[in-house]
Amino acid sequence: MAYKNLRHFIETLEQAGELVRIKTYVDPKLEIAEITDRISKSPDGGKALLFENTGTDFPVLINSMGSYRRMCLALGVRELDDIAGEIEALFKMLSKPKESILDKLSMLPKLGQFASWMPKVTGGKGACQEVVMTNPDLTKLPVLTCWPKDGGPFITLPVIHTKDPLTGTRNVGMYRMQVFEKDMTGMHWHKHKVSAKHFSEYKKLNKKMPVAVVLGGDPVYTYSATAPLPENVDEYMLAGFLRKKKVELVKCITQPEIEVPADADFVIEGYVDPVEDLIWEGPFGDHTGYYSLADWYPRFHVTAITHRKDAVYPSTIVGIPPQEDAWIGKATERIFLAPIKMTLVPEIVDMEMPVEGVFHNLVISQIRKDYPGQAQKVMNAMWGAGQMMFNKILVVTDDGVKINNYLQLAQYVFKNLNPATDIYLSQGPMDVLDHSCSKMGFGGKMCIDGTRKYEEELDTVFQSVPSPATLDTAAIMQQFPEIKGINARLLQQDISCILVAVEKNRPFHIRELNEQLYTLPAVAGVKMILYVEHTVDVNDLASALWRFCNNLDPKRDSFVVRQPTSEGKYLGGIGMDGTLKNKVLDNFERDWPNIIVAADDTIKKVDEKWSALGLGEFLPSPSLKYKHQIYGEEAVVQQ
Template sequence: MYKHLQQFIEVLEEHGELLRVKEFVDPRLEITEIADRFIKQNGPALLFENTGTDFPLLINALGSEKRMCLALGVAHLDDIAKEIETLFHSLSEPKRTLADKVRMLPQLGKIASWMPKTIGGKGACQQVIMQDPDLTRLPVMTCWPSDGGPFITLPVIHTMDPENGIRNVGMYRMQVFGKDLTGMHWHKHKVSAAHFRKYQAMGKKMPVAVILGGDPVYTYAATAPLPPNVDEYMLAGFIRKKKVELVKCITLTEERFGFDIHVPADADIVIEGYVDPADDLIWEGPFGDHTGYYSLADWYPKFHVTCITHRKDAVYPSTIVGIPPQEDAWIGKATERIFLAPIKMTMLPEMVDMDMPIEGVFHNLTLASVKKEFPGHGQKIMNAMWGAGQMMFNKILVVHSEETDIHDYATVARTISEQVDPWQDIILSQGPADVLDHSCSKFAFGGKMFLDATIKLEEEVNETAKYHTPSEVKIDVSSIQNAYTEVHGLYTGLLNRGISAVLVSVKKDKPGHVKQLHASLRQEAGLDRIRFFIYVDHLVPADDVATVIWHFANNIDPKRDVMLSEHNAQGVSQAGIDGTRKTRALDQFQRPWPNIIVMNDEIIDRVDERWQMLGLGNFISSPSLRYRGQLLPGGAVVEEAAY
């Protein structure tokens, strides 16, 4: 579809979706600060033409629905899912006659045309070969103040299974430690990590190729949650309706590693190298991550660079992640829409829709709607989804009946309020967790919460449960805050919107504080009629609903932090959710706790001063100003005593 990144840039410019920045901007922190301001205002892609290197830098290229659609060549993100559904039905329907079978031939030919193809010779990605490969010649960004260093943030990483030669294409951040050395941050659950373990067992070096740029579909395909052994470039070919042409790497050859590694011929930049399982691991991180918190430093494999090649007109693509929304939200939204069809066709035909709210940062919060047919249908969906691929990382799953528009979050909240009787309709479980989930008491293993917000059938109705119209519930906020001095904020505004929930910001100062506070608050007049209580730290404004959701979704381990109580004298069962930071002293939490991600004052002031000179248009203030009051002492890791 796109021959290279420059062509995509031209299309963005034609659609008014690109801003060129011609003056020098430092890839260390400054580009992040400018990009963050534009991203949170739904601004355009940014092309920084002077980075202090030979390469311009493109960022926020996929940071809106329109640009994501332009990248994938569709009018709407749902279009790809519809194509998949149509293709599936045409392939699976019975072929009763010879004519039916003959009519399938063009369809099969079309499928064959999407398969990746290896071509001879060198590709455009190899027009320039660095004789002395040097990563410092690329405009690699240091994104946030407490990052461990500069990180390549949009690498499309190619590995091969040493047993069968099957390719995997994934995306894992790469911290640059020197001209020819990076970390390779692949998580234990990822396919490339499984490949690494095989090379380790065989005592062999592992060839790895990294591309940057090219058709933006490559970037998307590398993030797609495909089953193992399904080639990401087949998906890319399907989306762009054109096969991906691959060329052999310069140094990753059969003579050296037992097989050749191939990369897209039209990539902008290729970084070739290897990971040696015999090497000591390297201390990689911290990194300001997509959760809005720093992911903390840990030991990861070293990647040794053997060659760098690039197009003559190469553009370096980059992205930042941090407090949502960020550019990656739209990559996630594309996945949500594209993979709904395969879920419906292969696993859950009763599934109607799915939504992953931005504040839930992908895995933390998922909404689904189903065509309900029998009692316990919601639980069936729960079991299927938590057992499906990367959905195993999901922390909070809410299932609705098909009548609910799950993309309207106010409607979602009201439906949860009305349909979820906490004692009966919330299920707490435990299982695999995302490596980046800092809330788990144990690394990559933690709690899960399911809320059955479907319309209840006769067999599911609890006759003892009562629902009190939220707008009619009266709560004396001043009296409660006077009685409970640790309560810094009590937001009851959701009641007027028909949502039986209150948001509480609390300053903890003793072990078990939130649990004790909740046990008392839920019995207070008015509050005894409320179903849901969400607790966050005292630094979080209780009336900032989106920020409260972001914090609690990140900070809870549901099995540990959700407090369910049976029906009280008012006929109300209640759920208290502890979304506060956990500490050793107050919560017996033994792992380090990360800080939230904000820019430092020096960079904010510098960008403020240079805004007009850089030609950035109407002034946009720093998003970090909204959050820095929630930053705790200690850099990437919060000091234990800080509260």
């Protein structure tokens, strides 16, 4: 389904009972984000919110794709798997041998469909250019400041258009933009992104780089900008395929080399000068649930702002999951399963990216296993595929279990796992937002082979014993006073894993504690121990796993043990250190960011105006749960 504009999408959401209009004034500085955080963490992602009184001429739409149903509405489908099925059918049709003239003629209608999806540049002006700001001023837009330690207000849903200066190939991506002045922002493109490569080419040519930023329009544009497409695939071809209608583009007014969707709500035109000094950008409360630290990035100078007469400013917030971006990630997981299966990993059956893993941190891959070593083959293929190169923890299982049933999945994986032989540690490129890496953008990776094993994959020097059904956690904590909490309940569910909260007080503390715990007879047979810092509630499993995944560098922080048995064999176990790291105890040289929580005064203001918002039963701030876990008022732990 093609939406005519963002207002059309808003009407569809409202008719479906998926939108709440908020007429009370709400400040774009911190208050909108705090309200949205409460709603997005309510069951099924709550509702989309339209803030109609923002102190500017423009309303703010937020959380518009923040549930499975709204994500499907945005993409015009009943189920996200419908898109994957359609892509798979297209792949099969195109790859099928064409033996006769009739076979070839039968392809023509589909080829015509391909042509109808290709973007088209039209003459004249678009609706996105109905109003032209003669003096471009970003302060006239309701740009959100989301979190108290953010470096300033950030544009959070910018669809950023650049072109390769040598080939003219367009790229459409999404990178946050911190507003510094009325006509200048940062441009936070990472070194791995295509726009950063374009910037590098302009730098070689010593030329200013034209850039255009689109806000709004068909929500498919926003999704396509986040999609992990190959560099040579136009994001607007994907958008055309998803909406079943080509995207019509118009040339920018002051940057005519760049074309933008004619039906967008806002277009911010400008340039980046490669010879200009970089600007110190950030911090920013990011999708990991932690502040991403400040760093040097290019300056974007605004030369024009145009917009529709009825423009709506779209935005989102990211932070401690779940948030709206979890559902955007779910769409990518389902849509791109078919291309991965058809081109890279033919044995793949399904894929899952749990919310607690915040996209890259944790990916579960289910395969059809036919031979020994196949999990390792899949590991290498996936870590070499596009944005999957940023994956930190990859769990591979086979078709003996349903991977979206996390309890059954964990039981199956641990049943098949020897932690001393079936966990593979490597290194490679990482997301620059991953704060656990000792070096920015480069760190450890882990693959857990939870598939059933062929005889060739078994190591006979290891003995298998049942894991204990219970642990005397009080006795263990009395023996090791630095342990402030133990969650051993997974053992009762036939999952050989415990979580331990530790107050570290010496170098190599977790490694030594892990060795000591595994010498206890009571711990014999426990395959995995996950360590988090003492402020984490290990009985809140989802929260503890989120903290653990963020803070772990698998290669640096994993400690395999081989405990000898009386039979002359070994018991395998592994401990993994998901605590925060610092220079004194861990020789960690980088700053460590804080988790994201709202300010006390913002929470109080929203509490006081809640009854006037029309959002139903009062929802307390999710930040209250984490207030005791921050490290003080600074956004980072200083080394």
